[in-house]
Amino acid sequence: MKPENRTFIISGGVSGLGLATARDLHSAGAYVSLLDINANVGATIVRELGERARFFETDVSDTKSIEAAIKGTVKWVEETGKAIGGVVAGAGVGTPGLIIDKKNEPLSLSSLDFVLSINLRGTIDLIRQTLPYITTNKPSSPDGERGVIIMISSSAAFDGQMGQIAYAASKGAIASLTLPLARDLSKYGIRAVTIAPSLFESNMTKMLGPKVKLSLEKVMEFPKRAGQPEEFARLVRECVENEMLNGTVLRLDGAMRMPSKL
Template structure:
């Protein structure tokens, strides 16, 4: 599948892994629709990338906000003639919390809902609203491809640490839905792939204390460092271009297996 002259929607697209992905796809000739809450960053990034980029201020927990961004992107596609090529659902948060704290109080539902609504519900809502516009596009290439859905899980989906119940639940769900999503979309020539990164340099990991960061780095085999956003973006580019990547979860983790506690 070719990247050039195709339009890709990226949620969480104006910082961290999402921004690195946007830049990598843009360098390959793609048109980029950036969905994010940070309007200041969005304006700056669009100015930097030029006419092949659009920004839509979007809260992925708000169905109507997603709908407005998708409709805006579809209208842009009709103007440019550059068909939808895929979705990268990159919006995500982490809010650590033990299921029961030192005062014998359970983790609040507000905290659980906050994580699930962005990481899981926001991902599914974005995907389900974009797919109808992809299924009706003209297939391309020898395999009659209409595009790819790329989602982001985490190492925590498989070996989450103490305090990551909500986060692991959200990312584990994303990993689990990858294959059935691919099966649902196979007749339309649309693929589904999930990337499960370990600790990468992002806004979320920069909020960690030095102790936590150093502890996680020690649990990595090689290289013993946080992943670079550009390394994540390289895998996204491969997921777009390689038609045999479908219905699978790709760990990108430096052989990291997180210990129960730091």
């Protein structure tokens, strides 16, 4: 699928990996619907990108908030005539927490629910609410392709560290649901692909201390540095354009395998 003259819904779309993805797809001629919680930044990004961008203040843990954003996007699509080509579910959080802490207190359910609600439930909810507007698309290729769903997992899904119970669970679930989602959607000509990045420059990694970040970079094989958002966005573009990418999880990690602890 060519991004040009297609609308892509991107959650977490005004910062980090989501913003890099939005800029890349936009540069390829796409229309981008940006879902995020930061309205001020959203307005700034829309001014930067111009008329082929819209922002919808969205909390992906709130199904009504997602519903409103999709309705707004659909109304915009009706105005532009540029069908929804896909979803990039990029909203996520990484709140750490040991399953049992030094005070012998178990991980709180509220902490667990917060991470799962955004990373897992928010991803599935965004996808399921958008799909009815993709399944009815006119096929865009001789193979009958109608759209693509791109989800974000993490290297933590495969080798999560101490304190990543909730995060690894949420990202592991995303990896696990990729194939059944692709199978569910195959009859509609809609693909499902997941990208599992390791250490990338993002708002989440900005919270890491310099010693922690250096320790993580040391366990990368090559290159020994954090990935750049633009490198992530290039893989998203490939997932959009390459029809043979379907039902798979793509690790983007510089051969990094995270140690048990730093």
